[in-house]
Every structure is written in structure tokens, then in C-alpha cells.
Amino acid sequence: MSGALSGIRVADFSWFGAGPIAGGFLAHHGAEVIRVESATHLDGLRTTQPVPPGKEGPNVSGYYNNFNANKLSLTINMNHPQAKDVALKLISKCDVVMENYTPRVFEKWGLTYEAMCEVKPDIIFARLAMQGFSGPHRDFLGFGAVLTPLAGITHLSGYPDRVPIGLGTNYPDYVINPTHVAIAITAALRHRRRTGEGQLVELAQLESTSASIGVALLDYIANGTVQTRRGNHDDAAAPHNAYPCAGEDRWCVIAVQSDEEWAAFCEVAGHPDWAEDQRFADFAGRKANEDALDGLVAEWTRTMEAPEIMSKLQAAGVPAGVVHTAQDVLENDVHMRERGYYVYLDHPEAGHNAYDGSAARLSKTPGVVSRPAPLLGENTWQVATEIIGLSADEVAELAAASVLE
């Protein structure tokens, strides 16, 4: 058995980030995940940068491909009157259905939970929504770019005296929300195993993301304290920041958490005078004089390369790390290379590309990323005949009627 979820089949109608990434986690661990897509309504990521130089079309985006390894692609034009029937036939052969459209789309297509239960009584139907399927903001538009500020992440990240601009990405889309989705689906599979029942699973991304700042929310509820962003400073360590290093825009983080680490740090930095400076004698002093300390540390780090600072400090037992760029994680980080986290796969159109591997390494059922993302509709024929069980004539008829596009 190659994956923990071998034998599970998923019809994944979701698109963009959080839904397909959740399906990706399941696919890395052996589930057969079928992306249900349409050329008439392309997943926006299929046409989003980056693409390899000189290539274009719906199959070459690194954004899309990275999240869709190991999956199959079936195209159905869901707005075609005959589409619902094909979709339900597919669903009748699946364990899980996923979707992340705005709340009314699936109802419009006639793909209600009740309709699914008629063809597959124990179906697990996982629905992602920005705000959830009830409440005054139910129909509000949302993407990760707006969710990050809405759920409090943006306010809490960055510098207190600067505009809150967030993290430079649609941050909750990539790990927090998709992982919560995959957890909910896996839990529903276990409930089904124990009771024979399927169920409706709802993930409101506002709720899933807000759960990640639970302590800040409790601090307001319990104490009336409104936490705010504070750069790289931390309650439990000082110095604790990103410091400039030799080279262009190179940085190294350092976190000194104890008196022992402080003594070791001063020694590595060649500054016994700092160790003797009464202002920095204990944690309270270092914290109170944090800004002055940051200035001194930066004077030292500026003279050295970031990897050298990291190695020397770590060897002395002081937490430190290079602020890696993507080039670093792919090429320069000996540790990531040795662990083989990134997997290189050959895609027929996009070429030889890196894919994120599985962050969950299970000893007996290691997740694998072995097949590149599917071309749009690459598996339509295979899924329609082998999984849905349509005859060649039926598939040809549906194709001629523009249902399967």
C-alpha cells in the first residue's frame, strides 16, 4: 500500500488555492483525486504566472501545477443541461466531493447534498466558503487577499509604525485553510467507517483562519487587550530580529532566549564587552534595551555572510537562520536538498519543474509526489469510461454535445 488514503476517491470541483491544495494533500497520500474542471470556466490559476519562458496556454502555470500533482483532470461544462447527470454519475462512484464556489453555484447546478445522497447515500460533501453558508455576510466576495486582513492576520503582522500590508502573499490559502479542509475530510471518513454515515462538511475560511490567531482573540475577550503588530520582536527572546548581512539584501534571524545563549552569542560575536554591559545583564535588561541591542547586533552581522553567521551561532547553541529566498530553499539549503523535500517532475508541456513534496513524512506510508499536474481534461476519457462507466458511444455523444469541455 503506497499511501495512507489509498482506495479513497475524491471528486474535486474546487478551484484556485485552498480547495485544490487540500485535494493535493489527499492525493499525495494515495487518494485518487479527480479535478472536475472546464475549459469554459478555467481555474484562474491555470492562466496565472509563473510560466516557463516562451510557453503559454492552460497547462504550463507553475502556480496551478504545483497544487495539482498526482491528480486526474476531467472536464465538464457544468452549465450544460446534461452536465448534472454526468456529475452525479461521477459522484456516485466517489467517497468525497469538494467545492469552493460562492454559496449559490452548486445549488444552481442542482448538485445539492440531498441530490448527492440519492446517488451515494454515504457521500462526504466538503464545502469551502469564505464566510460560511449562513450569516449576514454569507454572499460577500472573498479571496485570500481580502481574507488575510479580515481574519486579523494583517493587523498582527509587520511594524507598528508602518501601514499594515500583510505578508506579501494570500497567506491563509496555502497551508492553514487547506490543511483544515483535509483534516475535516479525514475525520469525516473515520465517522463514516464507524457509523456508515456520510455528512456535510462546511469550512468557512474566515473561521478557519481566525482560529489561527486564537490567543490574540482570547487576550481581547479575557483582558480587553487589543494586540498589535510588533515587527520581529517577541515576549520571550531578545535580541530577536532579522539582521542585515554582507551582500545585497541578505538577512539572518537571531533569537537569544536565555542567559546562556546570550553569553554564547557575545562570544561568537567577539564582543565580551556586550556580555559585561550591565544594560544587557539579564533578559529584562535586554528586552528593555532591545532597540539599542538590535543596532549593535546589526553592526556585527553586516560584516559577515548570513550562512556563516547561522553556522557559527548554531554551533554555539544560539538559534539563528538565514532569511532564505526561493533560490536558497531550492538550491543552497543543503538540508532541504538532502531531505529531498522538493520533487522534480517532467510535465509534457511545462517541462522539468520543482513541486512541493509532502511535509508529512509517514514511515510506513510515505506520501509521494510522483505524477505532474494533469493537462486540462487529460483524463476525461479515462474517467468517463473507467470510473463513471460510460460506454465509448455515450462519451462520444457527450463530447459532441459539448458537455465534456
Add this chain to the structure above:
Amino acid sequence: MTSAAYDDIRILDLTTELGHYAGKVLADLGADVIRVEPPGGCDTRSMGPYWHNTPDPEKSLTFLYFNTNKRSVSLDLESAAGQEALKALVATAHVVIESFPVGYLASLGLGYEQLATVKPDLIFTSITGFGQWGPHAHFKAPDIVGVAMSGVMTLAGFPDAPPYRPVDHHGYFNAGVQAALATLMAIHHWDETGEGQSIDVSMQEALSLDQETAMQFYDMQKVVRARVGERKILPGVGTYEASDGYIYSMVGVPGFGAPWSELARWMSEDPESEEVPPELLEFLAKLNLREMTSAAQDLQKMAEMAKKFEITDRLLVAFYKRYPKQFLYEEGQRRRLLIGPVNTPEDVVNSKQLKAREWFQEVTHGGEALLYPGAPYRLAESPWAIRRRPPMLGEHNAEILGGELGLSEAQINEACGSVGVRA
């Protein structure tokens, strides 16, 4: 009838802050999670903020948030009695989750191989900064080191200032949530085959996907994505000041909500705002990212656009600044404009949407109630729920070690160090 999907599963949670979300996920889905703490209490008990702002190991909000539904046993794992008690507990459990430095538990005779002799089908989840093996496996990895080394931090911030990490300790959160998923998948495999296994979760790897497209940009184009600060690709896209805080506005990106013409209409309907010149309205009606990208080839056209951008942004800055962020959010959304408030924790707690959906859950602590943040997902038949308040240190020593394992009071006192049997 609803039930809990994991109420037959026992988890021993030996984690530090790095791993504590993993056990919460399982506990909130119904598993019997026993928090095994050192006699002095686990690390988060001595972390602020505290309830009522008074330092107290039972009032750390970090501890409380991440330990709902768990029971607590205190064990001195560095003593022979504590080690024996842990092994006896492992024999009754299905899963161990831990986040000690690599090799620490093995050095006590409590690593995966050693515990698997007690419980051959054990699932053993380890969460560390860099994983169980590799050149950096022994690196010290508080949160900021993990996020820096993952490639996530380099994307966040202003070009004129150091890159910054995400909201506090999110490296830990990303690692914990992925460890929870891995553990559930291992339980699925155990259900199928009866086989246990060990799981290796690295915070650095768990964060990798949060780089968004940076990895692929470098892989495909050798372009290194960096932090870009406040750069606005066009007026209407970016963070703007409201009268009482900030909003994020994303208007003019095709496929993402109503077009710029709708925002221009709103601005020109506003009696308080400076009039939008008619020729600018005409320009704004067609303003979108795609137009702009195609114009980028034509230098003269770009120069003209830059002038119009400047006027537009000045008008828009003044317009947004006149109104409170929640008004801009709700009225903007009514017009299908993609606008979101930059919510503070106070705003999230007071969110009309979360209130209407009864997201927050009341938990009673010795007669005093506290509202807790709620479910990340809603399963209709096997729901997330807070069934039990977070435990006091060693609260269940007698119940579990005495009642279940049959240890005498003297044996419990020996295994539990100073805590012993609580009154």
C-alpha cells in the same frame, strides 16, 4: 445522531509550544488527549498573556487556547518512575505526539523504537524545526528561525526595512496543523491495516507552501520574489486608510469583483467627496490590470496613465479616509467591490458574521466563563466541540495513574514529581 469521530482514540500529548496545536485538533474532534507535562508544567503555562493579566500557570491564555478538551498528567520523564508510568500509559494509547529536540526522548528510553516494543502498532508523531534527520536536524529552531529558513519571511515587508515574520508563532501553527493531518492519515491507515508508524514533521517544510508562487518563479524563470512593500500595481489595489483604521482594497483586477467603474460611481455619488472630473471617470471606467499590462509596452501611454493614476489615487485616498472600515467593507461588498477591513482582534471578536454563526464557545472555569474561539470546520454529524475545559497541571494524575493504571498514591507521587495527587 452526532458523535465524535475519534472518541475511541487515546493520544499522549508530550509537545512543547511548537506542537501543541496538533493535539488540540485531535482533542476537539473527540479524542482522549492526555497532556503529559513536566512537574513544573509545560512551557506555555509560563507564557503570557494571562487571564486577568496575572501570571498564573492555570491562566496562561496560550496554554488555555491550545489545550481545550485535554486532560493533564504530570510526569517526570527524567526519573525511572516517570518513565515507567509513561510506558504504562503508552500501552493504553494509540498515538504519541511530541516536539522535543531530536533524540531527546530516545535518550530517555522513550523514543519511537523503544515505545513500539510496548505498543507495536503505536503512531508516533514528531514535530521539530527541521525534521528528524539531515544536516540541520539539530539546529535550535524557535518560530522565527523556521519561518526565515522556509522562504516565507523574505516575502513579507518593506524594501527599506528588515523582512518580518508572520503573526506571532505561526511557524508553530503551520507545523502543528500539518502534524495533525498527518496523524489523522496515520489513524486512517491503522484503521485499514492495524499498522502503526512514525511521522516526521519539519516546521521548515510545513511552511514551504506559504511561499505562494516564489518557489515556482525561481524554478521556472530564475526570478527571485522579494518583499514589495506598499507598491500599488494600480489605484484601488492595496492597503488604504479608513477613518478608524485600514482597509484592503482590490478593485480593477478582472475576475475579482465589480470593476473600477463601480468604485468611480460610488465616489462620484458621494456628496462629501471632491468631484471626479468627467474625463477621469471615462478613464476609470476602463481601468483594469489587463489594460494596464497591455499599455506597458507603450511608453507615452504609460506616462499619461501615470499622471491619471496619481490624480485617481489622491481622490481615492481622500474618499476611503472619510469612512469607517466596516462601512467601507459592507457598502463596498453590497456593490460587489472586493474590499476587506484590516480587522484587529477586537474587530474579529465583534464580527457580525461570527456572532450570527455563534462561532465563539463559552467555557466555564470554576464558575467563571470565558468565550473561546470556535471551530475551524463544521462537520454536521461528528462535530468539533469543546466538551471539557483545559486542565490544571496534573489535574488527572489520580484519575488516570491511580484509577486506570492502578498506581498507589506513593507511586504517583514518585512518578509525578512535586505535583503528585492534587486535592
